[in-house]
Amino acid sequence: MTWNAASVGRLAAIGLVGGILQLTTVSQVAIFGVPADLSPLLAAAVGLLCGSIAGASFGFGLGLFMDTLLAQTLGLTSLVLLGAGYAAGRLRELRDPAHALVPVAVGAAATAAAAIGFAVLQFLLGVDAPVSFLLIRQILMTIVLNTLLALPVYLACRRVLAPFLPDDPRRRRRRAYTTGGLSPLSRA
Amino acid sequence: MYDRQVRRRRAVLLALVGCCLILLTAYFGESSGGPLKSIQTGAMEVVAPVQEGANRALKPFRDLFGWFGDTLDAKDERDKLEAERDKLRADVAQLQSAAAENDELRDMVDYARGSGLDAFQPVTAQVYSRSNSSWYSTIEINKGSSDGIEVNQPVINGKGLVGKIKRVSDGNAVVMLLSDADFGVSARAAVSGQPGSILPVAGSPGDLLFELVPEAKKVRSGDSIVTAGTISDELPSPFPEGILIGKVTRIDGEGELDRTIHVAPYADLRDLDFVRVLTEPTADLRASATP
Numbered sequence: 001m002t003w004n005a006a007s008v009g010r011l012a013a014i015g016l017v018g019g020i021l022q023l024t025t026v027s028q029v030a031i032f033g034v035p036a037d038l039s040p041l042l043a044a045a046v047g048l049l050c051g052s053i054a055g056a057s058f059g060f061g062l063g064l065f066m067d068t069l070l071a072q073t074l075g076l077t078s079l080v081l082l083g084a085g086y087a088a089g090r091l092r093e094l095r096d097p098a099h100a101l102v103p104v105a106v107g108a109a110a111t112a113a114a115a116i117g118f119a120v121l122q123f124l125l126g127v128d129a130p131v132s133f134l135l136i137r138q139i140l141m142t143i144v145l146n147t148l149l150a151l152p153v154y155l156a157c158r159r160v161l162a163p164f165l166p167d168d169p170r171r172r173r174r175r176a177y178t179t180g181g182l183s184p185l186s187r188a
Numbered sequence: 189m190y191d192r193q194v195r196r197r198r199a200v201l202l203a204l205v206g207c208c209l210i211l212l213t214a215y216f217g218e219s220s221g222g223p224l225k226s227i228q229t230g231a232m233e234v235v236a237p238v239q240e241g242a243n244r245a246l247k248p249f250r251d252l253f254g255w256f257g258d259t260l261d262a263k264d265e266r267d268k269l270e271a272e273r274d275k276l277r278a279d280v281a282q283l284q285s286a287a288a289e290n291d292e293l294r295d296m297v298d299y300a301r302g303s304g305l306d307a308f309q310p311v312t313a314q315v316y317s318r319s320n321s322s323w324y325s326t327i328e329i330n331k332g333s334s335d336g337i338e339v340n341q342p343v344i345n346g347k348g349l350v351g352k353i354k355r356v357s358d359g360n361a362v363v364m365l366l367s368d369a370d371f372g373v374s375a376r377a378a379v380s381g382q383p384g385s386i387l388p389v390a391g392s393p394g395d396l397l398f399e400l401v402p403e404a405k406k407v408r409s410g411d412s413i414v415t416a417g418t419i420s421d422e423l424p425s426p427f428p429e430g431i432l433i434g435k436v437t438r439i440d441g442e443g444e445l446d447r448t449i450h451v452a453p454y455a456d457l458r459d460l461d462f463v464r465v466l467t468e469p470t471a472d473l474r475a476s477a478t479p
Contacts, residue, residue, distance in 0.1 A: 023239060023317035024239055024246055025243075027317075027318050028458075029253040030458050031253070053196070057204065068231045069232060069235055069239070070321075070328075071229075071326060071355040071362040072319070073215050074215045074224055075209065075210075075215060077321075078204075078208045079205065082204050122323050125216075130389055130397065132392035133391075134389075134391050134395075135390060135391025136391075
């Protein structure tokens with residue numbers, strides 16, 4: 001990813017719009033009794049597109065933004081989301097997976113990791129209230145909903161960040177053939 | 189070159205994790221008026237107009253999704269309501285005679301009470317955002333300290349108790365809902381008068397527990413649970429007496445000690461558009477103290 005003021009601005013805009021959308025709309029629409037959670041999807045999508053440092057930084061910033069607006073314990077959501085963003089970024093750096101459904105799997109895994117990580121941190125910090133087994137059902141339902149939303153969220157992030165991303169080899173090849181070239185090499 | 193990248197990546201990761209841990213430690217260590225909480229309140233104040241605008245602009249989309257859900261639930265809801273209506277018809281007849289008797293007794297003891305909720309100076313506020321975590325159940329409202337709202341004041345809606353004020357700034361406030369892991373309120377069973385405490389169950393917003401009840405066997409399924417209000421002058425409750433909290437849905441366990449009383453809140457905590465904050469929650473105490 002190309003790092004400059006414009007790319008950082010776009011990342012900040014994704015976080016701001018995504019965060020506000022989550023708080024004002026997505027969290028108020030319950031499907032099968034639970035709302036979806038865009039924040040791990042956004043962190044994972046940015047990690048997958050821009051790498052581990054960008055993913056971790058974006059996750060940290062988004063978590064801080066959410067904790068601040070909801071008067072929650074500062075640093076908790078940041079810690080969880082920076083882990084999700086970093087892990088997605090490392091996957092891209094180490095494996096560079098090319099399958100079209102990778103964002104779906106990564107989104108589901110990021111949601112599961114974020115939900116379980118959040119629960120573990122709550123237990124470590126000492127939650128006072130009794131915990132229902134329904135929490136497991138809620139976590140599973142959120143993972144299912146987020147899995148459905150993962151691809152649209154990833155595509156939206158990719159569209160916003162496209163000018164700053166290295167050209168996707170598959171897209172470059174496709175464009176070369178459709179513009180009349182015999183192969184990518186013949187254009188050189 | 190590669191080593192430098194690896195070092196840089198690890199340094200950024202460590203720095204961010206360190207920041208999180210420092211924030212967590214500092215947040216837990218500071219008092220309610222500490223710098224981090226003040227920064228939170230300030231940031232809420234700045235972003236609140238944007239959130240409120242977005243909330244209004246995106247309401248049609250929420251309503252559209254809500255319509256699908258409501259249609260699916262409508263049939264079940266109708267059947268339940270029909271059964272409840274039949275039961276209520278019978279109850280109304282009983283209550284009418286009880287109400288007449290009650291009025292007579294009130295007159296006899298000359299028990300002056302405030303005139304309903306108006307005595308508590310309710311302030312109506314619109315909900316514009318809500319938390320998305322199972323652990324924190326909060327909503328944000330568009331009224332704040334400039335409207336007389338203070339921390340710990342009770343929040344209700346047309347159906348019953350919703351929560352209490354957790355944080356307040358000039359123009360908005362954060363409400364901790366009944367289902368928040370940190371919430372608790374002293375309550376009593378409306379019929380038997382058994383006192384106890386209402387506590388949430390983390391991860392299950394439609395389920396509350398009525399605990400610390402001295403004679404739990406006297407509480408029956410279907411009983412209403414209301415706020416107990418102030419029992420001791422030394423420990424005044426921020427909640428006035430008699431606000432509806434919920435209905436006993438089931439009682440688990442047979443013995444006195446292992447009996448668990450489950451309560452479903454009357455207020456639908458997932459569907460809150462407007463709420464009312466009682467800005468004078470001790471008005472009833474002052475009225476009863478007046479000779």
